[in-house]
Every structure is written in structure tokens, then in C-alpha cells.
Amino acid sequence: MAEEEPGETIWGGPTKRFFVSMLTRDIELKDAILDLIDNCVDGATRQLKGKLKGEKPYEGYWARLSLSAEGFEIADNCGGIPESSIKDAFLLGRPKLDHKIPTIGMYGIGMKRAIFKIGEEAFVQSFSIDGAFEVEYTRDWLDPENDEWDLPISEVANKKTKGLTILIPSLRKEVAKKFGNSSFENDLKTAVSEHFGYLIQRGFVVYVNDEKLRSRTLHLHGLDGQQEGIRPFDFEAVRDGVHVRVTVGFFRPLTKMEEVDEEAERPVEKREAGISVICNDRLVLLNDVSMKTGWGDGGVARYHPQFRGIAGFIIFSTDNPEKLPISTTKRDLDVGEEIFLFARQYCIEGLKECIAFTNKWKGMEEETEKFFSAAKLKDARTEIHLAAKHGIPLRGGGGKKLNASLPVPAQRNPMRRISFARKEDAIKTVSVHLFGEDVDSPKQVGEECFDRMLKTAKKEGR
Amino acid sequence: MSADDIPYQLRPNKFIDRQIFLEAMSRLLPVRGPESYIYVSMGGRHLMDHHAAYYTLGIQALYSFDKDANEVARQKFNRPTGKAICEAFSSSELAGRLDEIMSRFRSRQNLIVWLDYTSADRRSQFQESKQTLVKLKHGDIFRVTLNADIRTFGAKGEWRDKAVGPGEYRIAKLRSQIGEFVPTIFERMRDDEFPATLSQCLKLLVESAQLEMNGLTVLPILLTTYSDGTPMLTATFAIADPVSEQRFPPEKFKRWKFASRNWEDIRSISSPVLSLREQYRLDQNIHRGAQRMLAGLKFEPAVGEEASLQVLQSYKDYHRYYPNFRPIED
Numbered sequence: 001m002a003e004e005e006p007g008e009t010i011w012g013g014p015t016k017r018f019f020v021s022m023l024t025r026d027i028e029l030k031d032a033i034l035d036l037i038d039n040c041v042d043g044a045t046r047q048l049k050g051k052l053k054g055e056k057p058y059e060g061y062w063a064r065l066s067l068s069a070e071g072f073e074i075a076d077n078c079g080g081i082p083e084s085s086i087k088d089a090f091l092l093g094r095p096k097l098d099h100k101i102p103t104i105g106m107y108g109i110g111m112k113r114a115i116f117k118i119g120e121e122a123f124v125q126s127f128s129i130d131g132a133f134e135v136e137y138t139r140d141w142l143d144p145e146n147d148e149w150d151l152p153i154s155e156v157a158n159k160k161t162k163g164l165t166i167l168i169p170s171l172r173k174e175v176a177k178k179f180g181n182s183s184f185e186n187d188l189k190t191a192v193s194e195h196f197g198y199l200i201q202r203g204f205v206v207y208v209n210d211e212k213l214r215s216r217t218l219h220l221h222g223l224d225g226q227q228e229g230i231r232p233f234d235f236e237a238v239r240d241g242v243h244v245r246v247t248v249g250f251f252r253p254l255t256k257m258e259e260v261d262e263e264a265e266r267p268v269e270k271r272e273a274g275i276s277v278i279c280n281d282r283l284v285l286l287n288d289v290s291m292k293t294g295w296g297d298g299g300v301a302r303y304h305p306q307f308r309g310i311a312g313f314i315i316f317s318t319d320n321p322e323k324l325p326i327s328t329t330k331r332d333l334d335v336g337e338e339i340f341l342f343a344r345q346y347c348i349e350g351l352k353e354c355i356a357f358t359n360k361w362k363g364m365e366e367e368t369e370k371f372f373s374a375a376k377l378k379d380a381r382t383e384i385h386l387a388a389k390h391g392i393p394l395r396g397g398g399g400k401k402l403n404a405s406l407p408v409p410a411q412r413n414p415m416r417r418i419s420f421a422r423k424e425d426a427i428k429t430v431s432v433h434l435f436g437e438d439v440d441s442p443k444q445v446g447e448e449c450f451d452r453m454l455k456t457a458k459k460e461g462r
Numbered sequence: 463m464s465a466d467d468i469p470y471q472l473r474p475n476k477f478i479d480r481q482i483f484l485e486a487m488s489r490l491l492p493v494r495g496p497e498s499y500i501y502v503s504m505g506g507r508h509l510m511d512h513h514a515a516y517y518t519l520g521i522q523a524l525y526s527f528d529k530d531a532n533e534v535a536r537q538k539f540n541r542p543t544g545k546a547i548c549e550a551f552s553s554s555e556l557a558g559r560l561d562e563i564m565s566r567f568r569s570r571q572n573l574i575v576w577l578d579y580t581s582a583d584r585r586s587q588f589q590e591s592k593q594t595l596v597k598l599k600h601g602d603i604f605r606v607t608l609n610a611d612i613r614t615f616g617a618k619g620e621w622r623d624k625a626v627g628p629g630e631y632r633i634a635k636l637r638s639q640i641g642e643f644v645p646t647i648f649e650r651m652r653d654d655e656f657p658a659t660l661s662q663c664l665k666l667l668v669e670s671a672q673l674e675m676n677g678l679t680v681l682p683i684l685l686t687t688y689s690d691g692t693p694m695l696t697a698t699f700a701i702a703d704p705v706s707e708q709r710f711p712p713e714k715f716k717r718w719k720f721a722s723r724n725w726e727d728i729r730s731i732s733s734p735v736l737s738l739r740e741q742y743r744l745d746q747n748i749h750r751g752a753q754r755m756l757a758g759l760k761f762e763p764a765v766g767e768e769a770s771l772q773v774l775q776s777y778k779d780y781h782r783y784y785p786n787f788r789p790i791e792d
Contacts, residue, residue, distance in 0.1 A: 183669035189646040211647055266554060266586040270641040373623060 017144035019092050023109070024117040029178060030188055031331045032117040034195050035110035036074050036166065037063050037206060038282060041199055043078030043164065050319060055382075056203030064207045067188075069180025071171060072118055077163040080128030090124075090135055090151055111166070116142065118175050119168035125156060127165075132158035189213055195283040195331075198381060202281065218276060218313050218380040220249035221372050223405070225390055230375035230406060232312070233350030234386035237399025242323050244343045245387075247380050248275070248312030248350025249404065253372040254358055254365040255308040257417060258443060263305040274303070275347055276313045277333055279324045285333055287311065292335050294348040301355055306362075310354045313380065314343045350404065357406040363417035364409060371407050418450065473690030474785050475731045480511065481783035482720055482729070483605065484518050486684045486698060487574065489718055490711050494601050496520040500567045502560075503576035504528055504553065507536045509546070511576065516542040521574070523567040527551050553577055554586060557593035573598060576605040580692075582614035584639045588667055595671040595680060600703035601710050604680070606664075610656045610687060610695040632656075636663075643667050657687035657695045657728055664697050665725045678703055683711055685722040688731035695728070732776040733784060734763040741784065744774070748781055 027035070040063035048057055063076040081089045088094065094108025115122045115137055122137040134156045140146055171179060178184040189208050193216040196206060200215035207213070223229045232249025251272065262268055274287030275294070289295050289303035293314070296302035316324055316339065325337035333340060361368050378384055391400030409415070428438045431445045434452075439445060491499065501515040505526035515521045524546035528534050537548040547566060551559065560573065575594055579587050591606050598604055612632060621631030629650030636651070636659070637644050643663040651659050661682075668680045684698040700711045715721055720729055736744070740759065747755045752774040756762070762770040777784065 178673070181669050181673055183666045183673065186645055186666050187642065190642070193646065213646065214649075266583060267589060268583070268585055269638050270585065272638070376623065 014092070015144075016147055016149070019112070020116045020142050021144050023113055027113060027117065027331075029117060029175060030184075030191050032110075032114040033065070033074075033188060034191060034331065036114045037065075037192065037196060039111050040074070040076035040078045040164070041196070041204060041282070043076060043080070044204065047079040052202075058199060059203030061203070062205040062207065066209055067179040067185065068209075069171070069176045072168040072175075072179060073165065075163060075165040077161045080126040080132070080162050080164050082128050083130045086126075086133065086153075115166065115168065118171060120170040120172060121168070123165075123167045123169075125165045125167070127159040127162050129162055132156045185209065190216070194286055196281075197283065198278055198281040201379075201382065218247075218251065218311060219377040220247070220251055220311065220380045220384060221253075221375040222249060222378050222380075222384050222386070223375045225386075228405065228407070230371045231386065231402075231404055232380070232384060233346075233353050233402070233404040234384060234391065235346040235350070235399065235401040236387045236391070237394060239339060239342055239398060240323065241320055242316055242318040242339050244339070244346075244399075245315040245317075246312070246343055246346040246350060247384060247386075248310065248347060248354055249380070250309045250354065250372070251311045251377070252309045254361055254368050255306055256365045257363060257419075259308075260305045263308075269308070271308070273308050273310050275311070275351075278313055278315045279326050280317055280321065284326055284331060292333060294344050294351055298345075298348040298352075300348050300351045306358055307355060309358070310351065312347065312350055314340075314347055315381070316340075316343070346401070349401075353404040353406065357404075360408055364415040367409070368407070418446070420446075474733050474735060475688035475690050476694075477785045478731050478733060478780045478783040479686050479688050479694075479696055480514070482686060482731075482780070483684065483696070483698060484514055485783075486718070486720070487515075487519050487603070489715055490603060490683075490700065491519060491521075493708065493710055493712050494572055497522075498570055498572045498601070499523065499574055500525055500563065500570045500572070501574045502526075502556075502563060503574075504578050505537055505548070506578075507533050507540065509537050509540045509542065509548075511578075512546060513542045515574070516546075523570050525549075525563055525566075527553075527556065529553075553579075553590050557590065557597055560594070560597045571599075572601045572603075574603045574605070576607075578605075578607045580607075580609060580694075582609045582611070584608070584636075588640050588643055588663070591664075592667055592671045595668065595699075595701075596674045598675075598678075598680075598701045600678065600701060600706050601708075602701040603698065604701065605696065605698040607694055607696045608660055608664075610660050610693040612651070612653060612656050612693075629655075633659075643670070657693065657730075658726065660695045661685055661697065661725050661728055664695075668699065675701075677705070681711065682722050682725055683715065684720060685725070685728040686720075686731055687728055730776065731780055732773050733780055734773040734777065736763070736777070736784075744777060745781065748778060752778060 041058075044058055044061035045052070047061070051057065061076070061078055063074060063078070066073045088108070090112070091108060092112055119137075120142065121139050124135045124137075126133055132155065133153055135151050135153045137151065141148060141151065185208070189211065192206050192208060193200070193213045196204065197215040197217040200206065200213065201217055205212060220232050221230045223231050230250060232247050235246040237244050259268065272287060274289040275285075276283055276287060277285040277293070285292065291297050294300050301307075318324060323339060325334045325340035326332070327334050386402040387400045391402040393400055427442050427445055430449065431437070431439050434445065434448050496519050499521050500523040501512060501521045502525045503511050505512055505528070509526055512524045512526060516524060522543065522545060524542065526537050526546070526548045528537065528550060529552040531550045534548050534550040541548060556575070556577070564570070564573070575598070577587070577591060577594065587606070587608060595604055615632045615635045621628045625631035625634055627650065629652050632651040633644070633648050640663060643666045645662050645666065648659065648662075668682070672678065672680055679702050681700045681702060682697060683700045686696045688694055688696075702710045716723070722728070740763070743758055744755055747758045752771045755774045755778065756767070756770055764770045764773045
């Protein structure tokens with residue numbers, strides 16, 4: 001039988017332009033830098049060979065960033081790139097996945113995309129136990145018109161500190177403007193403290209322009225064990241090789257109705273309410289108040305300033321990063337993932353309990369302050385273990401849950417809120433009539449009117 | 463009673479602060495001329511600032527706003543000229559109205575905008591300031607007064623059970639209000655550090671605005687803190703195009719005694735409330751040191767010698783601006 005003639009083919013591979021100038025548009029500058037720190041953490045995790053038990057497994061590992069309008073550098077002591085991985089490390093995309101290590105990097109694009117986003121040229125130096133080398137991204141190589149893909153690599157003298165250094169001596173114009181701006185620098189530091197807060201808590205250290213960053217993690221009001229009072233909703237389970245934890249509670253006392261009214265007129269507070277999602281100790285979503293985390297769905301009310309005290313997190317931990325519900329940018333969720341939907345169900349349960357609490361005490365918020373004073377703020381990840389210690393097992397096994405404990409007001413004579421609006425000059429007239437002066441608070445005027453009428457009504461016996 | 467009701471002889475430091483501002487303007491305006499400027503501020507019911515801008519600086523294009531219609535009616539009654547425009551809206555609307563205000567004074571190219579806040583609604587004030595800044599152009603001047611009173615973070619002892627100390631509690635509260643503008647390095651704020659902390663927050667606000675200002679720079683030219691009971695911080699900025707041929711602020715402005723060189727360079731105004739007789743006695747010794755001035759008084763104008771020397775030094779520094787009007791029986 002005659003051999004079949006191969007048909008014509010056309011080139012279906014990538015172009016340089018796609019990687020160096022298109023892909024970079026998918027990610028914000030700040031997130032690109034967070035990707036670089038993620039790589040440092042992944043390096044430390046590999047060094048630890050997955051031994052991440054204990055309070056501070058990352059102690060001794062650091063990443064140090066320097067940025068200014070003149071250039072950028074990130075250096076770490078997280079082991080560098082071993083000789084066996086050099087080729088893969090500089091490919092655009094990962095040929096195979098490193099299972100058994102709880103990283104979140106899967107796609108093998110973060111470091112390269114960050115370099116393309118930030119600089120006009122770059123040097124990557126690796127100092128590992130089995131050798132040291134430097135790879136250079138030249139201006140020519142980074143030219144979108146240049147179809148040359150080979151990168152120059154050379155051996156360099158090894159150093160005692162094993163790690164990776166990325167040096168970007170010339171920045172893109174728009175990046176230089178941001179790196180020279182202290183507001184951008186402050187925002188970046190805040191983002192690092194939030195995104196890597198749980199890793200910093202576990203011993204990893206990040207310096208940005210010589211400032212050692214503090215962790216910013218979720219703190220909730222909570223009593224221990226079965227005590228009566230404010231206690232968050234807490235759930236944990238293992239599903240398909242992923243450990244899931246959901247905790248929802250209050251990080252501040254209830255929002256008073258006057259505060260809600262005030263917020264409608266002008267911004268008062270930075271919003272810190274909402275649900276955060278953490279994957280392998282990295283923050284993927286911060287203080288979300290959308291349907292992604294269950295607000296406005298499954299019987300939960302949509303977010304409203306009344307719920308300004310409610311916060312929580314969903315934590316996913318696994319040795320198999322493919323199972324994490326995250327997108328390629330590592331800063332967003334793949335909300336369609338089954339594991340995420342599973343966790344979201346419990347988040348909805350927690351939100352419902354907390355929202356119901358705010359509704360029950362509506363108009364009497366001040367009366368709940370004693371409960372909040374009694375239940376001190378605690379670090380939600382390290383100091384609240386309610387499901388693990390006191391939770392009831394889930395039907396079918398695989399997890400434990402402890403519902404929130406939130407006091408309810410006595411039902412015999414519940415408080416009701418009276419709310420209405422009147423013209424300013426009318427309120428002033430009544431205020432002068434009642435108090436002899438124009439008092440600042442319309443609420444005070446309304447309350448005095450009611451109290452006087454109540455007294456009269458009682459006196460007249462009607 | 464609002465601060466507006468308190469006569470200036472009882473709040474000399476506010477008065478001095480405004481006089482220093484007017485002197486700063488007199489040194490900045492000649493670059494483009496007072497005819498180029500529109501003066502925009504809340505003004506208060508008596509439009510004192512507008513009177514000063516008109517009579518002292520020669521600015522004829524005057525604009526005031528207040529959310530209270532009755533206050534605006536009173537401003538109209540008190541306006542220095544019939545051309546001054548007084549309108550009713552809140553400070554949150556100002557940024558959105560600047561183009562319209564410019565169009566009302568067609569021949570003017572520049573703005574002096576003063577947001578003179580008294581309350582501690584910091585989040586809205588910072589946002590409004592940024593929104594206003596990003597609308598400004600080369601040669602404009604922006605000024606903001608902020609409440610710098612630590613008592614706005616709650617009563618003494620409120621920090622217990624909530625933070626490790628009062629300083630940490632204040633910073634946490636400030637972060638909950640304007641977190642994006644508070645430098646990450648700040649861990650606590652001591653009793654006397656609020657004006658300096660707010661100045662650093664303003665620095666981040668300005669830098670954040672600059673990212674949206676197409677290459678324009680915002681330079682702090684006068685930073686003052688004063689207290690007539692409530693500590694305040696006032697910051698004045700010049701908006702400049704670094705590539706413009708017309709240098710703004712002019713090079714020689716830096717030589718002015720009170721010009722701020724950086725964000726830490728804050729002038730503290732803490733002159734005492736003085737009777738005319740006391741003022742005359744101090745003026746006789748003004749060329750001498752604070753110690754000699756105090757000896758000349760034979761009493762302490764503040765609580766204790768150290769505080770008295772401090773207020774007398776402040777009087778010595780700013781006596782040129784001290785209010786001279788008094789009730790006749792003083």
C-alpha cells in the first residue's frame with residue numbers, strides 16, 4: 001500500500017510579541033511582583049521538601065526587593081534553580097508539574113511574565129547547591145519583532161547563600177514612573193503584607209526597600225470552646241486531597257444604624273469586611289463581598305454597610321497545586337471548581353449566621369458591645385480552632401463544623417427601629433422647642449419627641 | 463457653636479496660620495499675576511478669606527461654597543464684591559464642578575483651592591482632596607486643613623483590650639479610616655505625633671494623585687500645625703509642570719523663612735492668647751530671646767516655664783502676623 005502523502009502544514013507556534021507585550025497586559029504590575037515573591041516561596045517550599053508542619057517552617061527564608069525609578073532587584077535565599085531544572089525554568093510554560101510540593105505555581109510563566117512586564121533587559125542569576133549560572137534577557141531578545149528564542153547562559157562564581165537574584169537595570173517607562181512613586185511602594189508593601197501575611201506568620205520574611213514587612217492576617221472576635229458569647233462559625237474538612245477551612249465571624253463590633261446612614265452620605269471607613277480566599281498560604285482574594293464568596297446567593301443578603309463587621313476566610317491547602325481553584329494569574333479564583341463550590345456552601349452558612357445576628361440586634365447595636373468586649377480579637381488562623389476541637393462531624397464524615405455562637409436579644413419586648421426623615425428647618429424648630437437650642441443630632445430630637453409622648457401617653461393611661 | 467463663631471482674637475494661631483498663607487501667596491502669585499487666579503474656598507459665613515484674597519492679594523475672581531443654603535445667603539451678604547460667586551453644594555462636589563467654575567471666570571487660567579475642614583471625617587476628606595488635586599494644572603495652588611486632634615480616636619483608655627498601647631490603637635484607627643494613605647512602616651503614634659503622621663499620609667495622597675496628573679508635580683510649600691484648642695494641620699501645595707519654561711514656584715520662594723523644604727518641615731504655631739498690654743510688652747523685647755521676654759512679663763503665659771518659653775518663642779517667630787484687633791476694654 002502506498003504511503004500517504006503528508007498534507008501541507010502551517011506554523012502554529014507562539015510569537016515573541018504574544019509573550020513579551022501581550023501576555024503582560026493580563027496582569028497588573030503589583031501582581032507581577034507578587035508572582036516573583038511566590039516563586040521565592042515555592043523555592044523555600046522545595047527546600048523544605050514539603051515539611052511544613054509546625055508554627056514557623058519557613059523561618060530563615062527571605063526575599064528582598066529593591067525598587068526605584070532606576071531599577072528593580074529581587075533576591076532570595078530559597079535554594080536557587082538546580083541544574084536539572086534550568087531548561088524548564090526558562091521555558092515559557094511548564095512541561096510537567098511538580099506534584100507533592102504545596103506550591104501554587106503551575107503554569108511556569110510568572111517569573112518570565114514579570115520580567116517582560118517590568119524591564120527592557122534583565123539578568124537572572126541562580127546560586128544553587130550544584131552550580132551557579134546567569135541567564136540574560138537582552139534588549140534584542142525582548143524585541144517583539146525578534147523571533148530568536150535562545151537565551152544566553154553563562155556560568156558564574158557560586159555564593160554561600162543559595163538562591164535566585166533577578167536584576168532589572170533598565171525599566172519600562174511607565175514602570176519607572178510607578179517604582180519612583182512612594183504611594184505605589186506603600187501599596188505594594190500593603191499588598192505583600194496581605195498576600196503573604198500567612199506565610200510571614202509562618203516564618204517567611206519579605207523586605208521591600210529594606211523595610212521588613214509585617215503580616216496582615218484576619219483577626220476575629222472569639223471566645224474559646226463552648227463559652228456563651230461571640231464565637232465565629234468554623235468548618236474544616238479534607239476533600240479530594242485538599243484541606244478546606246472556612247471561618248466567618250466579626251472583626252469589629254456591629255455597625256450602628258447612624259454609621260450606616262453616615263456611610264450612605266460619605267465614605268467613613270476603609271472596607272475590611274468580606275471573605276478572603278487563601279490557597280497554600282497565599283492570599284488569592286481579599287475581603288470579597290460579591291457572589292463569588294456567597295454574598296447575595298443561597299439566602300444570604302447582598303453586602304450592605306450594616307454587615308461592615310463581618311469577615312472570614314476560606315483556606316485551601318494541598319500538595320497538588322492543580323487542585324487549587326486559582327486562575328493563571330494566581331490572584332483570582334476559578335470559581336467553577338468543584339472544591340471551591342464545596343467550600344462556598346459552608347461560607348454561605350457562616351455568612352447567614354452572622355447576618356442574622358446583625359438583624360436581630362438592629363437598632364440595639366450598642367447593647368452588643370459588652371459581648372464584643374468579652375470576646376477578644378484573635379488571629380483566626382492560628383488561635384481559633386473551634387471546628388477541630390469542638391466541631392460536630394459532617395454527615396458522611398470527612399469534616400467537622402461548629403456553628404457560630406451569637407447572643408440573641410430577649411424576645412419578650414424586642415426593640416424596633418423608628419426611622420423617618422424631616423426637613424432640616426423643621427428639625428431645628430423642634431430642637432429649639434425641646435432643648436432651647438439647635439442640637440447636632442436629629443436622632444436626639446426624634447428620641448426626645450418619642451420619650452415625651454410616651455410619658456404623656458402613660459400618664460393619660462392610653 | 464462652630465469654630466466660625468469664635469472671634470479671631472480668641473484663636474490667634476488660626477489667624478497667624480492664615481496670614482502666613484497670604485504671605486506665601488504674595489510670593490507665589492507674581493509669577494502669573496493675581497489676574498490669572500480664581501480663589502475657591504468654603505469661606506465661612508463672613509468670607510474672611512475672600513476679603514483677604516481680594517484686599518491683600520488683589521484677586522478679583524472669588525468663589526465660595528457651603529452645603530447650607532442659609533450660610534450661602536449670608537456669604538452673599540458679606541461678599542467683598544458683587545462679582546464674588548457663592549453657591550450651595552458640599553465639598554464632595556467641588557472636584558466635579560471645577561471646570562464649570564473656571565468657565566464662569568473665562569479670562570482666568572489658574573486656581574487657588576482651599577479645603578478648610580474642621581471635622582475628623584478623614585476618609586471623605588482625603589478622597590475629596592485627591593479628586594481635587596488631579597484636576598489642577600501648572601501654576602495652581604491647593605491648600606487643605608485637617609483635624610489633627612488625637613482625641614478624635616476616642617476617649618483616654620479606649621485602647622485597652624483593643625491594642626497593646628494607645629499609640630498602636632491610634633494607628634490602627636487611622637488605618638481603618640485612610641489605610642491606603644498610612645505608611646506601612648508606622649506602628650504607633652505618640653501623643654504629639656499626629657500632625658507629622660498626617661503630613662506623611664498627605665505625602666502618599668499627593669504621590670497617588672501624581673500618578674494621574676500626566677507628569678505634573680505637587681510640591682509641599684507650606685506645612686503648619688496650630689492649635690487654638692483643637693490641633694490642626696494645614697498643608698499648601700504648588701502644582702508645577704517640571705518641563706514648563708515658567709518656573710513655579712519661583713526659585714527664590716525657597717529662601718522664604720517659612721517655606722517648607724520637605725514633608726517633615728512643619729511649622730508649629732503655638733502663640734498664646736494675649737491682651738494688648740501683654741503684646742506691647744513682648745514687642746518691646748522682641749529682639750531678645752524667649753527667656754528675656756518671659757522675664758519681662760513677670761508671669762507665665764502658659765502652664766510651667768517650659769511651655770511658656772515655647773509659646774513665647776512661637777510668638778517671637780510669628781509676631782508679625784499676630785492679630786491686632788481687640789475689644790476696646792482689653
